[in-house]
Amino acid sequence: xxxxxxxxSLCDLIASIDRAxxxxxxxxxxxxKTEFDAHFGCTxxxxxxxxxxxxxxxxxxxxxxxxxxxxxxxxGKQLTTLPxxxxxxxxxxxxxxxGNFLWSLPxxxxNCERLQTLQAGDNRLRAIPKExxxxxxxxxxxxxxxxxxxxxxxxxxxxxxxxxxxxxxxLTSIPAEIAGCENLEDLRLERNQLQQLPPEILELKSIRxxxxxxxxxxESDTCVAELIKRxxxxxx
Numbered sequence: 160x161x162x163x164x165x166x167x168s169l170c171d172l173i174a175s176i177d178r179a180x181x182x183x184x185x186x187x188x189x190x191x192k193t194e195f196d197a198h199f200g201c202t203x204x205x206x207x208x209x210x211x212x213x214x215x216x217x218x219x220x221x222x223x224x225x226x227x228x229x230x231x232x233x234x235g236k237q238l239t240t241l242p243x244x245x246x247x248x249x250x251x252x253x254x255x256x257x258g259n260f261l262w263s264l265p266x267x268x269x270n271c272e273r274l275q276t277l278q279a280g281d282n283r284l285r286a287i288p289k290e291x292x293x294x295x296x297x298x299x300x301x302x303x304x305x306x307x308x309x310x311x312x313x314x315x316x317x318x319x320x321x322x323x324x325x326x327x328x329x330l331t332s333i334p335a336e337i338a339g340c341e342n343l344e345d346l347r348l349e350r351n352q353l354q355q356l357p358p359e360i361l362e363l364k365s366i367r368x369x370x371x372x373x374x375x376x377x378e379s380d381t382c383v384a385e386l387i388k389r390x391x392x393x394x395x
Contacts, residue, residue, distance in 0.1 A: 166191050170198065173206075174224045178214075181225060185210065201247055209244035226250070234258050234278075246270035257281050257301070269293035280304050280324065292316035303327050303347065315339025326350050326370065338362035349373050349394070356382040370394045 169191065172184030188195045188203050195203050210225060212218075216236055219225045230253040238259040245254075246267030253276040254268075261282040268274075269290025276299040284305035291300075292313025299322045307328040314320075315336030322345045330351040337343075338359035346363075349372040360366075360382050369386060372394055376383060387393050 166194050166198075174226070176221045176224060178221065181210070201244075205244050206247065208242055209247050212242050212244070229253065229273075231255065241265055241268075243267040249273065252276065252296075254278070264288050264291075266290045272296070275299065275319075277301070287311055287314070289313045295319065298322065298342075300324070310334050310337070312336040318342065321345065321365075323347070333357050333360065335359040341365065344368065346370070355380060358382060361385055366391050368392045368394075 169184040169187040172180045175181060185203070185207055192203055199206060213225055216233055218231050218233070219228060226247065227250045228248055229250050231251065232255045234255050235258040238256060238261055241256060241261060241264060243265040245265060246269070248271055250273055251271045252273050254274060255278040257278045258281045261279065261284060263284060263286065264279060266288045268288065271294065273296055274294050275296050277297060278301040280301045280303040282305050284302065284307055287302065287307060287310060289311040291311065294317065296319055297317050298319050300320060301324040303324040304327040307325065307330065310325070310330065310333060312334045314334065315338065317340050319342060320340045321342050323340070323343060324347045326347040326349040328351055330348065330353060332353065333356060335357045337357065340363065342365050343363050344365050345368045346366060347370040349370045351374055353371070353374040353376055355376060366386065369391055376395065378384065378395055383393055383395065
């Protein structure tokens, strides 16, 4: 019983908004690793890695417990990697890593179940993790100015997505599953290597803006003609 009380006390320290208290709690947790793993659903080492990352980049402003951070802006921080432990932030709703040197996004980003806005443009990303499809609340996804060659079919699971920026990449095709993004309004695909659009794009009933410039698609494309007819603004 005494151990339980002590463990609860260190949990309270970790959940505080005071830096010294959090660090004291993490330090004390070394004696309770089994209880820690069970309580937090991660190892002490993983949480320490996340905490160190947040502190190193001055992300935590101490207005809430660090595990309850809702917004992170890491624009232009010269990052080459984003730690997998970012997935521990279950309250995160906005993440900006625009203008860095990231080659990939960790699969664990799919665990940020409340994420609404993800901005990762102007990096060196070569792929989109399939776990992106787990972000059911995602409404804004910016992945422009990267080196992305394909879009995973899991993109179709993003029912809340309204804005998708994929311009200035290396895309040669758009998956049929894009039709699943039923609330998509603004789609930017200019400056890729697209030759045609999948007919399933006509299932996007909410689409209002479609940018296709500097691809190999013309106004004579069947899908383009139909979208224009429906009143969608298509920029070729």
